[in-house]
Structure formats: C-alpha cells, structure tokens
Amino acid sequence: MGNCIQQLSESVTLIASDDTWIEGNAIQQLHTTSKLAGMRRVAGMPDLHPGRGYPVGAAFFSTGRLYPALIGGDIGCGMALWTTDLDARKSPAEKLEKRLGNIDAPLDDAWQTLVSELAPANVGFQQALGTIGGGNHFAELQRIDHIYDPQAVAALQLDMKQLVLLVHSGSRGLGGSILEQHIHRHGHAGLVQDSADCVDYLAQHDGALQYAEANRQLIARRMLDRLGANGQQVLDVHHNLVTPAAIQGENGWLHRKGATPSDTGLVVIPGSRGDYSYLAAPIPSEASLFSLAHGAGRKWMRSECKDRLVKRYSPAQLSRTKLGSHVVCQDKHLIYEEAPEAYKPVDSIIASMEQAGLLTVLAKLRPVLTYKTRGGCC
C-alpha cells in the first residue's frame, strides 16, 4: 500500500495510498490553490476530486486572508448520524419506503415552531429546511454490519438490533446566496483578515452552519416522524467550513471543502449509495490539516455518468444495489450521476486513512434504504 502521506511539494500534502485513484486534474487544482496569496499548506484527502476551479476533498490553511470560494456554496454541508428504535430484522426496505412516502415538500405548519427555534431569521430560505436537496445529498437508513470496537459503539447507545439514520445535507440555497454575494463584490481575491467584509462573511458563514445543522436535524426528525420511530442524534459534523486554527505555530484560517474535521470527535464517512459507510474515531494530525475524507470521492464526472451506464442499467435496476438496499431517486439524471460505479470503493479511502494513522474504525454500516428524491425533474 506504500506511504499514505505523500508530500507533493513544500506546501502540498496528499493523503492517499499508491493504489487510490486520484484524477490528475484534482492534483493540478491542489497545486494551483496552494499558490494563492497567504496560502501556507494544502492537504488533499483520499476522496480528492476536481471541483469548479478548486478541488473537493481537501483542506487549505492560510494566514492573513481567507477565501470563501474555497468553502464553496454549500456552507455547512455535513453528516448527521441518528439512532432509531426501528428493529433491523423487521424493517425491510419495502416497508420503510412505503411508510416514508415523499419528503421533498416543505415542512408543514405543525413543524414551524421547531423550525423557528432551530434556525431563526433566514429570510427567503425557511421553506427549504427539512429537505435534502440534490447532488450527493441523501438520507439513509442503515444496519450496523460489523462492530470493531464494542465498547465505543455501546457508549453511543448504538445497537446492532436497531437501524441508524445517516443524513447528508447542507445549507441549501442560503449558503449559495452568501457565496454569490461575496464573489460579486470580491471575485476570487479572498478577504483580508479582520476587514469589515471579512467579519461580515464570517457572521453569515456561521449562520449558514447553524442553518445546515438545523436542516439535518429537521430531516432526521421528519423521517422518524413518518416512520413512527424515535431516535437521538449521535453526531453532526460539517465538512464545508472555515475555522480559525493554529498550524505549525502560525495562527490562520483552516478551510475545509469536502473534508471532515478530525479534531472534533467521532465521524461517519459514507461510501456511495451501494457501498458501506464507516463510523470512525479520528486521530488528530497536523499532517492532514486535522482533516479526513468526507466520502468515497467521485471517480467519474457527473456529465459522463449517464452515457457510461445507460446501456448497462435502467433507472429501476439502479434503485437496487449489490448490498440489497433500495434507492429512492426518481430523477433520471441524478440516479446515474449517483450510481455506485461513479464513486471510488470506500474501503480504499478508509484504508488509506487508517494506514496514515488518521483514524480508527469503530463500526461498518450497511445501507438499507437511501432517500434521494421522489419528485424528480426533466
């Protein structure tokens, strides 16, 4: 497997084993980003893949200046894991799918007290709270497939007999509007630390983090409500955000874009919808800029997925996976874009980080039912 912490240049580190597929374009973007003014260190995670100008699956540490474009539009996007009291043996995907129904519409009036409590004052964006959105977002009921650390897992009130719920979503239109306003004013030059516009951006950013966390909580509660189940939040971790940090004795700004923090407790790193997810205990390390992968990482561009797969699979075939799980995705483009084939095998991603000494795996989670969208488009 070789060395999993690769030093690509003085300031660029890549966390990946030799056999982890990383697209050349993503490495190029990593190097380009490392040359921004004030940029001190960048670290690519094993799920690194190309983004719009900047790579996804990476952490960036700068001093004196911060770069909203490096966090992207989905500020606060992240993963939440919940326990449920649903019996893993008596909850087949068909039954869950039927009971869940359609959760694409805005939350109704009965939810509005909780909505205003969790996410007050997001003018124009309140109606998206409690909805998953598109792209790689999902909510997934899972079985605990294997426990590697029984003590740690029991301490979280997780039980193999009960399903868990993993929610991946973000700040919907709110974060995008914050980035859009910022780019309109400042382009890609970034913000000088302590300037009025920087203070203003950080306040908006923090609002988007709160909104995104509230959104994940509302999605989970809404699903539990539909399923007639109870549950508790186990963890909620953002992977698109900027935080103040000290790296190599310097104070600055740690940007994460599709990079899970490794210095804030337990995390879940999901594979594709036809693959396992892993509950893990991070081992904080400056070498990875205190970050981990946020998923398996795309192997194929969204635009090429349908052409590559349409002859092999129908949408109906893609709604069932090799692990026996069901996928609710009535958007014919999205179901191809999110096909398991479009992603790297998650085991190679987890192994890279384990080998690099960045995490310990606690449990392996197996998908039962993934909800993407019932509405569809086109």
Add this chain to the structure above:
DNA sequence: ATGTAC
C-alpha cells in the same frame, strides 16, 4: 450545490 440556467 442550486426554491438552478438554457
């Protein structure tokens, strides 16, 4: 990624 832009 998007209460999308075309």
